[in-house]
Amino acid sequence: xxxxxxxxxxxxxxxxxxxxxxxxxxxxxxxxxxxxxxxxxxxxxxxxxxxxxxxxxxxxxxxxxxxxxxxxxxxxxxxxxxxxxxxxxxxxxxxxxxxxxxxxxxxxxxxxxxxxxxxxxxxxxxxxxxxxxxxxxxxxxxxxxxxxxxxxxxxxxxxxxxxxxxxxxxxxxxxxxxxxxxxxxxxxxxxxxxxxxxxxxxxxxxxxxxxxxxxxxxxxxxxxxxxxxxxxxxxxxxxxxxxxxxxxxxxxxxxxxxxxxxxxxxxxxxxxxxxxxxxxxxxxxxxxxxxxxxxxxxxxxxxxxxxxxxxxxxxxxxxxxxxxxxxxxxxxxxxxxxxxxxxxxxxxxxxxxxxxxxxxxxxxxxxxxxxxxxxxxx
Amino acid sequence: xxxxxxxxxxxxxxxxxxxxxxxxxxxxxxxxxxxxxxxxxxxxxxxxxxxxxxxxxxxxxxxxxxxxxxxxxxxxxxxxxxxxxxxxxxxxxxxxxxxxxxxxxxxxxxxxxxxxxxxxxxxxxxxxxxxxxxxxxxxxxxxxxxxxxxxxxxxxxxxxxxxxxxxxxxxxxxxxxxxxxxxxxxxxxxxxxxxxxxxxxxxxxxxxxxxxxxxxxxxxxxxxxxxxxxxxxxxxxxxxxxxxxxxxxxxxxxxxxxxxxxxxxxxxxxxxxxxxxxxxxxxxxxxxxxxxxxxxxxxxxxxxx
Numbered sequence: 001x002x003x004x005x006x007x008x009x010x011x012x013x014x015x016x017x018x019x020x021x022x023x024x025x026x027x028x029x030x031x032x033x034x035x036x037x038x039x040x041x042x043x044x045x046x047x048x049x050x051x052x053x054x055x056x057x058x059x060x061x062x063x064x065x066x067x068x069x070x071x072x073x074x075x076x077x078x079x080x081x082x083x084x085x086x087x088x089x090x091x092x093x094x095x096x097x098x099x100x101x102x103x104x105x106x107x108x109x110x111x112x113x114x115x116x117x118x119x120x121x122x123x124x125x126x127x128x129x130x131x132x133x134x135x136x137x138x139x140x141x142x143x144x145x146x147x148x149x150x151x152x153x154x155x156x157x158x159x160x161x162x163x164x165x166x167x168x169x170x171x172x173x174x175x176x177x178x179x180x181x182x183x184x185x186x187x188x189x190x191x192x193x194x195x196x197x198x199x200x201x202x203x204x205x206x207x208x209x210x211x212x213x214x215x216x217x218x219x220x221x222x223x224x225x226x227x228x229x230x231x232x233x234x235x236x237x238x239x240x241x242x243x244x245x246x247x248x249x250x251x252x253x254x255x256x257x258x259x260x261x262x263x264x265x266x267x268x269x270x271x272x273x274x275x276x277x278x279x280x281x282x283x284x285x286x287x288x289x290x291x292x293x294x295x296x297x298x299x300x301x302x303x304x305x306x307x308x309x310x311x312x313x314x315x316x317x318x319x320x321x322x323x324x325x326x327x328x329x330x331x332x333x334x335x336x337x338x339x340x341x342x343x344x345x346x347x348x349x350x351x352x353x354x355x356x357x358x359x360x361x362x363x364x365x366x367x368x369x370x371x372x373x374x375x376x377x378x
Numbered sequence: 379x380x381x382x383x384x385x386x387x388x389x390x391x392x393x394x395x396x397x398x399x400x401x402x403x404x405x406x407x408x409x410x411x412x413x414x415x416x417x418x419x420x421x422x423x424x425x426x427x428x429x430x431x432x433x434x435x436x437x438x439x440x441x442x443x444x445x446x447x448x449x450x451x452x453x454x455x456x457x458x459x460x461x462x463x464x465x466x467x468x469x470x471x472x473x474x475x476x477x478x479x480x481x482x483x484x485x486x487x488x489x490x491x492x493x494x495x496x497x498x499x500x501x502x503x504x505x506x507x508x509x510x511x512x513x514x515x516x517x518x519x520x521x522x523x524x525x526x527x528x529x530x531x532x533x534x535x536x537x538x539x540x541x542x543x544x545x546x547x548x549x550x551x552x553x554x555x556x557x558x559x560x561x562x563x564x565x566x567x568x569x570x571x572x573x574x575x576x577x578x579x580x581x582x583x584x585x586x587x588x589x590x591x592x593x594x595x596x597x598x599x600x601x602x603x604x605x606x607x608x609x610x611x612x613x614x615x616x617x618x619x620x621x622x623x624x625x626x627x628x629x630x631x632x633x634x635x636x637x638x639x640x641x642x643x644x645x646x647x648x649x650x651x652x653x654x655x656x657x658x659x660x661x662x663x664x665x666x667x668x669x670x671x672x673x674x675x676x677x678x679x680x681x682x683x
Contacts, residue, residue, distance in 0.1 A: 147665060165658050168653045298470050347464075
């Protein structure tokens with residue numbers, strides 16, 4: 001790439017309004033969160049619960065004990081990784097809404113490979129399962145990616161539909177051909193040898209050594225996105241595909257790679273769930289983890305630091321919810337409502353703040369006009 | 379074979395296709411004005427819940443449908459305000475709406491009825507079944523065309539009405555223009571925003587009605603997450619039906635057929651596989667339609683030289 005091209009790209013970026021996490025954006029986020037909590041409190045009051053008790057129970061349930069803290073952190077890691085998967089695809093100019101299915105397939109592949117390799121060295125089992133999960137998730141993302149790139153089939157719809165297909169497929173495998181012979185397991189595959197699975201970092205919590213793998217992946221993706229040529233090309237493609245093509249970047253191939261990489265990350269998330277928590281594939285391995293992570297990434301505009309913070313916050317809502325339900329008695333779904341209110345406001349942030357700005361500008365103008373009139377009268 | 383391919387299969391096809399047809403008609407209105415509405419799945423779920431709620435509270439299906447329509451109008455306005463007025467990403471709003479619907483219905487289910495999972499009971503009045511006297515005794519056609527629940531007929535009627543509305547009335551013309559050429563519409567002295575609002579409200583009403591069919595026509599109960607991604611299937615139907623009501627109707631019927639066939643094959647094939655089929659077939663159909671369009675374009679180009 002010659003310098004002239006780089007310069008013209010810089011000029012292009014200078015023209016585009018910056019989509020960064022500005023102070024104003026963080027301020028709006030604070031307002032959105034407060035409003036969402038107020039909506040939640042209103043609902044609780046309507047149903048005859050005390051909001052303060054409920055929210056206290058939620059925070060205590062998520063952060064009160066080391067074990068709860070560990071679970072919250074583990075959830076944060078899951079959300080961050082799924083958010084990262086979404087970001088990778090989005091930055092390459094393609095939407096991956098099918099992460100849930102890729103996660104399921106990755107988990108199934110990892111569990112099957114892990115269980116079949118019983119007896120091998122621990123690190124080898126982990127490595128092979130990781131590769132299997134990446135292959136399964138990546139391949140399942142490649143299909144809609146290729147359909148989009150080659151045939152212009154809407155990837156949002158295909159990936160959503162493929163989610164359901166993958167989940168049913170995994171459920172069939174776990175209930176049928178791959179069902180474990182272990183007693184007391186209703187639906188699930190054979191378990192992985194105990195020496196190969198991740199060990200908890202905090203006793204009894206879900207936070208395991210898997211977090212280091214997650215960190216490694218995150219670091220790799222960060223390097224890829226910000227320090228490599230591929231990342232640079234992805235950035236341009238995601239910003240302006242036509243311009244990128246003019247500059248000699250093969251946007252199609254990049255989008256396909258972004259999608260596949262995104263699927264691989266989702267597969268790894270599934271593998272981490274298997275090795276960290278369940279030690280086998282079960283049909284309830286994920287309950288919309290990908291969708292949560294995806295929304296976190298979208299409302300934080302794919303900015304890493306923002307995604308991590310927001311993931312932590314959503315993890316508190318998620319882990320604290322069940323504790324709140326147990327101790328305060330209110331259905332934990334109220335927190336789902338709080339979550340969606342935050343998303344609504346953050347999605348509308350640009351429009352609302354623009355409206356407020358134009359209104360206040362108009363008011364200022366009117367005031368100035370009135371002042372001028374008065375002065376003229378005097 | 380005759381155990382699987384018989385009149386009952388056609389009956390089940392029509393019944394299972396109906397929610398997708400209604401939802402797809404709504405989605406189509408939205409698509410025509412250029413708003414991609416992923417949130418129809420959540421709207422369907424809300425419709426299913428409020429239909430049961432209305433029917434149970436007032437002891438009448440009419441009130442159930444009335445409540446559903448009110449909720450539909452509100453949801454449509456909500457979608458309009460966020461996507462057009464606040465210029466938010468339609469896709470985020472749609473997904474968030476689906477999450478909201480999942481949370482809100484379960485929350486209300488637990489707090490209002492005190493049950494988990496599903497709610498059914500003698501208090502819920504289902505939609506009436508309509509028997510057409512002179513048609514009922516005709517072989518083959520009789521059992522297929524007569525004895526369906528109300529919304530099945532309504533959905534057929536609406537396919538025709540929405541086609542007439544979109545392509546044969548001035549209002550429909552303006553509605554389509556607001557999606558294709560909003561500036562031209564504005565230049566002609568009409569507001570594209572108003573058209574978008576109308577389409578969004580229609581979409582909300584139709585999508586929630588599809589939910590009402592699910593919970594009051596198809597079954598007489600509400601269960602958590604009962605829309606089961608049918609809203610997304612409806613979006614897919616709209617895409618490969620090219621936003622044209624009759625074509626979208628055919629696409630939805632195809633989905634219903636696969637779904638019904640799967641249900642009847644459950645005796646021989648595990649239910650997970652049969653449940654998987656409609657989604658896979660829908661994706662394959664999307665690909666086939668694109669290939670078909672492409673080859674037709676190529677043939678056209680050849681003819682022109």
